[in-house]
Amino acid sequence: MSGKIWVVAEQWRGKLSEITFESLALGREVADGLGVPLQAVLLGHNVKNLAGALGLADSVIYIDHPALAEPDAGSQADALAQLVRQHKPHALLVPLTNVSLGIGTLLAEQVGAPVVNFCKDLRVVDGRLEADCVLYGGKIEATVTAKGDPAVIGLSPGSRPPDKGRSEKKPPVEEVAVTLPDQPVIKLKAYLEPDAGDVDITQQDVLVAVGRGIQSKENLALAEELAGALGGALCGSRPVIDQGWLPLSRQVGKSGVSVKPRLYLALGISGAPEHIEGMKDAPLIVAVNSDPQAPIFNVAHYGIVADAMDMIPTLKETVQALRG
Amino acid sequence: MNILVLMRMVPDVVEELEIAPDGKGLDTEYLRMIVNESDDHALEQALILKERRGGKVTVLALDAPDVDDVLFSAVAKGADRVLKIEGGDGGLTTRAAAGVFAKVIDSQSDLKSVDVVLTGVQAIDDLDALVAPILSRRLGLPYLGIVTKVTLDESGKAVTAVREFSAGVRGEFEVPLPAVLGIQAAEKPPRYVPVAKVRAAMKSHKIESVGAPTTADAGLPLIEVMRMRKPEVSSHAQMLDGAPEEISKKLAGIFTERGLL
Numbered sequence: 001m002s003g004k005i006w007v008v009a010e011q012w013r014g015k016l017s018e019i020t021f022e023s024l025a026l027g028r029e030v031a032d033g034l035g036v037p038l039q040a041v042l043l044g045h046n047v048k049n050l051a052g053a054l055g056l057a058d059s060v061i062y063i064d065h066p067a068l069a070e071p072d073a074g075s076q077a078d079a080l081a082q083l084v085r086q087h088k089p090h091a092l093l094v095p096l097t098n099v100s101l102g103i104g105t106l107l108a109e110q111v112g113a114p115v116v117n118f119c120k121d122l123r124v125v126d127g128r129l130e131a132d133c134v135l136y137g138g139k140i141e142a143t144v145t146a147k148g149d150p151a152v153i154g155l156s157p158g159s160r161p162p163d164k165g166r167s168e169k170k171p172p173v174e175e176v177a178v179t180l181p182d183q184p185v186i187k188l189k190a191y192l193e194p195d196a197g198d199v200d201i202t203q204q205d206v207l208v209a210v211g212r213g214i215q216s217k218e219n220l221a222l223a224e225e226l227a228g229a230l231g232g233a234l235c236g237s238r239p240v241i242d243q244g245w246l247p248l249s250r251q252v253g254k255s256g257v258s259v260k261p262r263l264y265l266a267l268g269i270s271g272a273p274e275h276i277e278g279m280k281d282a283p284l285i286v287a288v289n290s291d292p293q294a295p296i297f298n299v300a301h302y303g304i305v306a307d308a309m310d311m312i313p314t315l316k317e318t319v320q321a322l323r324g
Numbered sequence: 325m326n327i328l329v330l331m332r333m334v335p336d337v338v339e340e341l342e343i344a345p346d347g348k349g350l351d352t353e354y355l356r357m358i359v360n361e362s363d364d365h366a367l368e369q370a371l372i373l374k375e376r377r378g379g380k381v382t383v384l385a386l387d388a389p390d391v392d393d394v395l396f397s398a399v400a401k402g403a404d405r406v407l408k409i410e411g412g413d414g415g416l417t418t419r420a421a422a423g424v425f426a427k428v429i430d431s432q433s434d435l436k437s438v439d440v441v442l443t444g445v446q447a448i449d450d451l452d453a454l455v456a457p458i459l460s461r462r463l464g465l466p467y468l469g470i471v472t473k474v475t476l477d478e479s480g481k482a483v484t485a486v487r488e489f490s491a492g493v494r495g496e497f498e499v500p501l502p503a504v505l506g507i508q509a510a511e512k513p514p515r516y517v518p519v520a521k522v523r524a525a526m527k528s529h530k531i532e533s534v535g536a537p538t539t540a541d542a543g544l545p546l547i548e549v550m551r552m553r554k555p556e557v558s559s560h561a562q563m564l565d566g567a568p569e570e571i572s573k574k575l576a577g578i579f580t581e582r583g584l585l
Contacts (some may be wrong), residue, residue, distance in 0.1 A: 099489055101469050105457035135448060191495050263579065301561050303562070314568040
């Protein structure tokens, strides 16, 4: 087995994403385990300067093309497919983030490679890669192996601390040309910046977060009162935002923001991986959920199996009484 | 505008999931199936597009328990035509399912000629692929994922689609038609439809049956599930029991200890 391990470096709007360093840390481990080099692949336009930060890899392949200026999954997969055919890596770690989603599957279909999605950990066992994957909204974990090279590993955020993927070393950078249309077929017209919103939930000491278990928009007022009693703000998981019960500026998780309040009180949130990604680092997480198997209890410090609506009024009164 | 919506059923994770005796998959005996949530949003987005500029919404689904209810409910909501792919292997992986969709679309000229294909961007069981990217490659159409809004341009030859990035930033894209879009969420939450309307749809409409392609997807790149397990829930959290009053007091104590109150 001589194929390299590749890490597809994610950069967006001129910056390397945290997941790039997480992937490098994990990629380093498995490349060393297999005794093969670790190579980072950086795609973009006029961002060669970013390659210098990828020093945990033994080397970097940089592809510069105007069609790669913005994240277009099709163009990126096209570019990677050309490289893969030429260099035949053993496996590629491709981020499963909202910037890179789709690239892995497109590439795999193009080069006839297997895909392993939702990977949260990867290791070498008897000379082959085994991936631990999170399925069914966090309720099941599967250990999976890919049959055939190159394995396209869709890596979820949080596999390793990003700091483990940083290095002072300057890697050798090789610039490689690919053939792409001048512009992607799908054109970015504009970025839509988030509305500032009335409250910046990334700056709060206390966040009361509501999920599907809150059941109705009317119940939000009660949760808001509890947040007020605790001196914090209200935020939510994807279903609550999709229902239009809370604005996008209050969304925690993959598409929203990552938060690290001193207290994160999760009410009726099951804890899908997309949500956990945005709040797992809070030092005190308390979760209330009626399902004892809810994955939120895997990251919570304190868990309560109850209907969130049964807990909110009592907890509010208790806190208010204490505060006087 | 001719819109094709692809829908799949997935296990309802609100129910307890059991691992099959071989330890490599889910025990399907007691599995309750529901429609993939983002596929439901794809249908809603299709109906919104039809309401705005006219057209026809066709829904194509893979056969699975309770899929008929989903299809009749789609009719009740405003879909014009519903089809079910029958006779195939149940328990397909996502990659195989996407291959079946692609073959069926490719074999039916009225499906192949649609202006846009909408499907959910992701499902909770997408272990070996995502449907929309596979389909886009098989059909040779452009792909955009994580879409939360679709508007048909004046020309009728392209759509403007909003897709999510991270930290609340979104991007507005011009997508030439035909195209495959992976829908994250519709502009509005999926509409509610009363049971009476679904019953009426059962009487007024038929689900068209399409045979699953017989030729197996030879050489499909494979992955092997070696084992499945349920994560040790609450091995991390300290669980608090008791009446709400009792738990509230415990929590207030913890908050006070941490200087939060």
